[in-house]
Amino acid sequence: MFFRMHNCSRRSFSILFFGSLFFLLFFVRCNSGVKDTMISIAPVATAYDGSKYAGSQRCIACHENIYNEHLKTPHYNTSQLVSDDNVVGDFKVHNILKLNEHIVFKMIDEDQLYQAAFKDERFVRKEPFDIIIGSGTKGQTFLYWNDNRLYQLPVSYLNKSNKWIHSPGYSNDRIHFDRAVIPNCLECHTTFARNHLPTDFNSNMFVKKEMIFGVDCESCHGPSLKHVNAHINDPELKMAQHILDIKTLTRQQQLDACARCHSGLGRPLKMPFTFKTGDKLDSFRIPNYMPIDTTKLDVHGNQYGLLTMSKCFKRSESLNCTTCHDPHKNERQQSATFSQKCIGCHQDAGNHSFSLEHQEKLDCISCHMPLLTTSAITFNGLNSNDHSDSIKVRTHKIGIYGNELP
Ligand code: HEC
Ligand code: HEC
Ligand code: HEC
Ligand code: HEC
Ligand code: HEC
Ligand code: HEC
Ligand code: HEC
Secondary structure: OHHHHHHHHHHHHHHHHHOHHHHHHHHHHHHHHHHHHOOOOOOOEEOOOOOEEOOHHHHOOOOHHHHHHHOOOHHHHOEEEOOOOOOOOOOOOOOEEEOOOOEEEEEEEOOOEEEEEEEOOEEEEEEEOOEEEOOOOOEEEEEEEEOOEEEEOOEEEEOOOOEEEEOOOOOOOOOOOOOEOOHHHHHOOEEEEEEOOOOOOOOOEEEEEEEEEOOOHHHHHOOOHHHHHHHHHOOOOOOOOOOOOHHHOOHHHHHHHHHHHHOOOOEEOOOOOOOOOOOOHHHOEEOOOOOOOHHHOOOOOOHHHHHOOOHHHHOOOOOOHHHHOOOOOOOOOOHHHHHHHHHHHOOOOOOOOOOOOHHHHOOHHHHHOOEEEOOOOOOOOOOOOOOOOOOEEEOOOOOOOOOOOO
8 A cells, every 4th residue: 555655646746736627537547557567476375364375486586595594494395296306215226115915015216206006916006206295304205196186195204214114104904095185284284275175174175276385484474475565566665564573473472373383283173274373373273282291202293382391481481482493594403503592591501510511511402402202103114122213303391301411
């Protein structure tokens, strides 16, 4: 609105000269004139409430640094279309997964990448790798299209041990190509996926053209087409238009913006992809807010639930996810940076009964937020004494675990 009036004002001035006879004519020309010169970017998708997504490609022009950092994050890479080089697993030598004496899967590279199932050495079925879920930090799961219906493939990949595994939760006694991918599964791993049946929690029919992969800018900032159009049309605007300033939200609202995907697999109450940053999470899903058993951490580790159990959280006013995390950066293996965040509140570096060596001062998290083995996720083919494949996650229950660096 603002820039339209601004552009119009000079012409509006001339209206005074030509008198009321021409008023109507000029009014119309003024408005249409502005429309002609106004750039209007086409949306890449339309949210259920009618607001429109611009796509993160549009953000580069004005937020180049943030965009370039964002490309390196597991958020951005957490889902994508399969291309020549983004499936990590091997298709040539170690391309076989044997479930039992009868069932074998082969990963094959033909005109496209496929998973093929064989029973007693006879071919049963094959389906293509179409979509990847998971940045590959821990693993990748794959989806395929059957017309506009989306399904999960039976074989996933575990990066840590570089091997194909039967997808988590699948039983080894049969060949599964029939697990439907419902909106709830995509909600945390894509920015938007429009369903053909917008009120059906169990529908796996998606509008292919309106899927936005990755946890992209507009996942946290909301559909931003209005913001983009406003700033493209008036580059002089210094104040951000039509976009939320997350810093002005309450602590709980800011926490909920992350907890929406980082409080474990709760049960949805409202349709996926209707939550917007600033909303209260309670009304969208039955959350895992209550204290949880830390021996049951899974790959979907409940960082929110664990953090809120810590004294650091309970006894401070401000601690939230962005106290330690820059939401735009990949901060893996930067323990020294994290230590600085701890020291921000613990100026004495913890007042220990023992003295910390220099290196330990840079590594508060090894002792106070240790990596713990998940037990809630198990992979078939693993015997209970073999933990070589188990995934370790960083507990967010900050506490006292021992004085030995692991
Ligand atoms: C034509 C320029 C332009 C484009 C394109 C653009 N922005 Fe902005 N944006 C601005 C300006 C100007 C500001 C205000 C100054 C600042 O904070 O950098 C801003 C501010 C913001 C803010 C901070 C809001 C606040 O008050 O804290 C967010 C978040 C944001 N933009 C997100 C986006 C996203 C997401 C995209 C892409 C979908 C995008 N912007 C594309 C110009 C643009
Ligand atoms: C729409 C869902 C979603 C939202 C919202 C979200 N995340 Fe995530 N986040 C994910 C997913 C999915 C992953 C795992 C990506 C992967 O490895 O495939 C992840 C991974 C991460 C990681 C681990 C990165 C790494 O190096 O492995 C951090 C840290 C993180 N998120 C912090 C945050 C914070 C802080 C917020 C709030 C500002 C937030 N996330 C909001 C879905 C989300
Ligand atoms: C409530 C949000 C949520 C839902 C629903 C969800 N995920 Fe996740 N997923 C995450 C988060 C967050 C992580 C990263 C956890 C971490 O790094 O500790 C993750 C991690 C993963 C990873 C490992 C990625 C990596 O390399 O680090 C895979 C694979 C995965 N999810 C697949 C799925 C599939 C398949 C579904 C649907 C059946 C699903 N997820 C549903 C939030 C979710
Ligand atoms: C995982 C959630 C998440 C994603 C993805 C994300 N942002 Fe942000 N962004 C935030 C949060 C949270 C803040 C507020 C940071 C704070 O509290 O200091 C923020 C702040 C901003 C700001 C205000 C200036 C600043 O540096 O704090 C801009 C501009 C912005 N984001 C643009 C983008 C753009 C462009 C992208 C994609 C390239 C993007 N964001 C992706 C969560 C996210
Ligand atoms: C926003 C401020 C803040 C930040 C950041 C913070 N803490 Fe704390 N932490 C506190 C407060 C407040 C307490 C409670 C102190 C008390 O009650 O005496 C606390 C308590 C602790 C305790 C005692 C826990 C217990 O169960 O007895 C440990 C250990 C600790 N913090 C370590 C850390 C580490 C390590 C980091 C960085 C990863 C960190 N803190 C970051 C504020 C913070
Ligand atoms: C080698 C493991 C180790 C490292 C590294 C370590 N701590 Fe501790 N920390 C402990 C143990 C064990 C305690 C239990 C109390 C004690 O023996 O001093 C403790 C206690 C604390 C406490 C609670 C003190 C109290 O009075 O209740 C805080 C706060 C704390 N550490 C913060 C930090 C910070 C900040 C860092 C990084 C600069 C750090 N710690 C590095 C093992 C460690
Ligand atoms: C006191 C500091 C602190 C706070 C607060 C914090 N984190 Fe973390 N987070 C860390 C550290 C340290 C790591 C480990 C980074 C590494 O291993 O490189 C981490 C790792 C993660 C990971 C990757 C987990 C894994 O096991 O690989 C996710 C996801 C994450 N944080 C999400 C969140 C979310 C969501 C919040 C808010 C609910 C949050 N964090 C609050 C310090 C913090």
